Amino acid sequence: MSETLIKARDLSVGFKIGSGFFGKSILKAVDHVDIDIEKGSFFGLVGESGSGKTTLGRALLKAVPITGGTAHYADGEVDYDLTTLAGPELKDYRKRAQLIFQDPYAALSPRMTVRDIIAEPLEVMGLTKTREETDARVREIAAKCRLNLEHLRRFPHAFSGGQRQRISIARALVSGPKFVVADESVAALDVSIQADVLNLLKELQRDLKITFLFISHDLSVVAHTCDHLAVMYLGRLVESAPTREVFKAPRHPYTKALFSAIPSLDPDDRGSAQKLEGEIPSPTNQPPGCKFHTRCPFVVDRCKVEEPVLEHPGDGHEVACHRWRELADTLAA
Amino acid sequence: MSALIEVKNLTLKFRTDEGLVTAVDDVSFTIDKGQVMGLVGESGSGKSVTAKALMHLNAKNAVYSPESKITLHTENGPVDVLSLKTARELKVVRGGAISMIFQEPMASFAPAITIGDQMVEQLQLHGDLSKAKAKAISVEMLDRVGISDPARRFDQYAFELSGGMRQRAMIAMALSTKPKLLIADEPTTALDVTIQAQVIDLMKDLVTEFHMGIIFITHDLGVIAQTADKVAVKYLGRIVEEGPVREVIRNPKHPYTQGLLAALPKLDDLDAPLTPVAGDIPSPLERPSGCVFHTRCPKIIGDVCKSKLPHDTQVDGSHRVACHLHTEVPA
Numbered sequence: 005m006s007e008t009l010i011k012a013r014d015l016s017v018g019f020k021i022g023s024g025f026f027g028k029s030i031l032k033a034v035d036h037v038d039i040d041i042e043k044g045s046f047f048g049l050v051g052e053s054g055s056g057k058t059t060l061g062r063a064l065l066k067a068v069p070i071t072g073g074t075a076h077y078a079d080g081e082v083d084y085d086l087t088t089l090a091g092p093e094l095k096d097y098r099k100r101a102q103l104i105f106q107d108p109y110a111a112l113s114p115r116m117t118v119r120d121i122i123a124e125p126l127e128v129m130g131l132t133k134t135r136e137e138t139d140a141r142v143r144e145i146a147a148k149c150r151l152n153l154e155h156l157r158r159f160p161h162a163f164s165g166g167q168r169q170r171i172s173i174a175r176a177l178v179s180g181p182k183f184v185v186a187d188e189s190v191a192a193l194d195v196s197i198q199a200d201v202l203n204l205l206k207e208l209q210r211d212l213k214i215t216f217l218f219i220s221h222d223l224s225v226v227a228h229t230c231d232h233l234a235v236m237y238l239g240r241l242v243e244s245a246p247t248r249e250v251f252k253a254p255r256h257p258y259t260k261a262l263f264s265a266i267p268s269l270d271p272d273d274r275g276s277a278q279k280l281e282g283e284i285p286s287p288t289n290q291p292p293g294c295k296f297h298t299r300c301p302f303v304v305d306r307c308k309v310e311e312p313v314l315e316h317p318g319d320g321h322e323v324a325c326h327r328w329r330e331l332a333d334t335l336a337a
Numbered sequence: 338m339s340a341l342i343e344v345k346n347l348t349l350k351f352r353t354d355e356g357l358v359t360a361v362d363d364v365s366f367t368i369d370k371g372q373v374m375g376l377v378g379e380s381g382s383g384k385s386v387t388a389k390a391l392m393h394l395n396a397k398n399a400v401y402s403p404e405s406k407i408t409l410h411t412e413n414g415p416v417d418v419l420s421l422k423t424a425r426e427l428k429v430v431r432g433g434a435i436s437m438i439f440q441e442p443m444a445s446f447a448p449a450i451t452i453g454d455q456m457v458e459q460l461q462l463h464g465d466l467s468k469a470k471a472k473a474i475s476v477e478m479l480d481r482v483g484i485s486d487p488a489r490r491f492d493q494y495a496f497e498l499s500g501g502m503r504q505r506a507m508i509a510m511a512l513s514t515k516p517k518l519l520i521a522d523e524p525t526t527a528l529d530v531t532i533q534a535q536v537i538d539l540m541k542d543l544v545t546e547f548h549m550g551i552i553f554i555t556h557d558l559g560v561i562a563q564t565a566d567k568v569a570v571k572y573l574g575r576i577v578e579e580g581p582v583r584e585v586i587r588n589p590k591h592p593y594t595q596g597l598l599a600a601l602p603k604l605d606d607l608d609a610p611l612t613p614v615a616g617d618i619p620s621p622l623e624r625p626s627g628c629v630f631h632t633r634c635p636k637i638i639g640d641v642c643k644s645k646l647p648h649d650t651q652v653d654g655s656h657r658v659a660c661h662l663h664t665e666v667p668a
Binding site for chain 2: 052053162164165166167194195196197198199200202203221222223224225227228247248251261262263264265266267268269270271272274279280281283
């Protein structure tokens with residue numbers, strides 16, 4: 005049995021918005037989510053914009069405050085309760101948990117050399133004592149991210165998108181983290197380079213024993229890289245299972261719709277897919293019952309009033325849908 | 338089919354502090370009425386610059402070669418786009434015969450002017466319309482692209498709409514002047530897959546209904562397969578392969594096209610390794626000699642690739658490729 009690195013129960017993140025006559029209202033970005041991320045896994049988190057996937061990732065990094073539930077991080081050396089983590093322990097957690105950003109053009113300071121960009125976390129966190137030590141560490145991680153010495157002397161503007169993303173990765177990994185959140189890390193890249201960055205992330209996961217939380221809206225990318233897949237909709241977790249299980253037989257109509265929406269490479273297979281109507285509702289004005297019922301092709305009256313909970317059928321394939329058993333054959337087809 | 342726009346030997350360089358940078362190199366293609374052409378390539382391949390040239394929209398430091406020729410066929414006869422100078426002359430193409438939709442719809446709407454006012458403004462610029470008439474057309478167009486409650490949306494600002502809605506409004510605005518050619522520059526890249534599917538469907542419907550030509554710029558071959566009739570693959574400013582979409586996707590001839598297809602994650606085989614196109618795209622300041630792709634090509638033959646520019650070879654019908662692998666006459 006493998007160990008769990010991140011364990012969250014009933015995790016909620018709410019933001020106070022507005023200050024109207026009736027007091028403040030709360031925007032629930034992440035709503036009672038249970039999540040277990042196994043050590044050494046490549047955990048995929050998918051959903052449309054506004055589904056709360058980024059907020060969940062940030063909450064696990066303790067970059068936004070957790071407003072409800074519990075979250076624990078245990079890597080064998082330390083065991084942290086993320087809801088109360090503070091002071092020197094929080095500082096230590098920052099070394100262990102890191103983030104790779106989406107846009108490699110915006111994430112790198114144009115005024116710093118690549119060497120300084122990668123070295124900055126070491127200096128800020130005080131991980132190295134001498135300049136020689138810093139340089140050695142920077143060179144080591146840069147080599148792992150396929151950057152050479154010549155690259156380190158230059159400024160970010162001289163690099164292509166793929167190279168810049170490799171610099172961002174090196175910067176995130178220089179402190180030797182155990183847990184890395186990659187938030188849409190290939191979304192801004194061309195397909196030709198996307199494959200290169202994905203392969204690099206997989207390689208780093210294996211070599212450095214890093215656990216990745218890979219956030220993406222692109223199911224085809226997730227399918228190829230992640231061992232485990234969790235799908236979010238309006239702050240809720242609607243399905244969670246090993247990637248292959250989800251691909252073989254999705255259990256939630258939303259997951260099925262996400263698959264159908266991927267444009268087929270076959271020019272003769274146009275428009276055969278089942279399309280999802282409408283858009284994700286605003287998180288400040290959530291529908292009652294199942295959050296997905298306004299767009300679900302299989303909606304029944306029960307869905308409009310009663311919210312389904314995430315069921316754990318025992319085969320490791322969790323789903324939150326009232327009708328998943330009866331729809332199983334339809335959705336697997 | 339009659340030609341709508343003909344591009345011949347288009348070469349475009351930008352004057353910069355570091356010298357002349359070639360963005361488009363000897364590009365030729367034709368788009369017929371009602372035809373959708375996909376333009377694929379990595380960032381830096383000159384896709385957007387090519388499209389902007391059709392509207393003479395490139396920055397002032399753009400230098401067109403004397404051989405470059407863009408001919409737009411209108412009801413009043415052919416127009417030589419590159420010879421147009423003043424804003425007045427250019428009105429024929431800009432927003433008149435040709436409209437453009439952009440990748441980032443938020444950046445394309447003025448934030449402090451309502452969607453409706455922006456639509457009315459451009460309609461009045463291009464036609465002798467009363468404000469009431471222009472509003473009627475705009476609301477109808479918003480309705481046509483699937484925006485619910487169009488009369489209310491007409492009075493809203495861009496920030497009040499969701500991403501998918503904004504892109505629909507952008508399309509409505511671009512189509513309200515009834516262009517002959519629509520340039521769609523990565524119109525779905527910033528959207529979620531579900532919304533992307535809706536926008537693709539919408540665009541397909543609109544081609545049938547309005548019978549216009551479309552240039553669809555994207556780096557996603559899946560989107561091309563779903564929308565285009567023909568496709569041109571660009572690399573460092575050159576078209577390396579062009580042909581009917583089925584031909585190019587099923588039977589790609591150029592190693593670059595093959596590489597782009599291999600790099601796509603495939604859903605029917607999750608075990609297949611992802612194979613990136615090796616190496617990085619060279620800086621436009623250091624254009625490789627010979628075939629521009631030779632620095633990354635896995636099938637390089639030898640010195641001929643490094644020294645000699647391959648010219649177009651007809652593969653089959655209208656399928657053409659520029660690669661030395663195919664220029665040699667079979668024995």
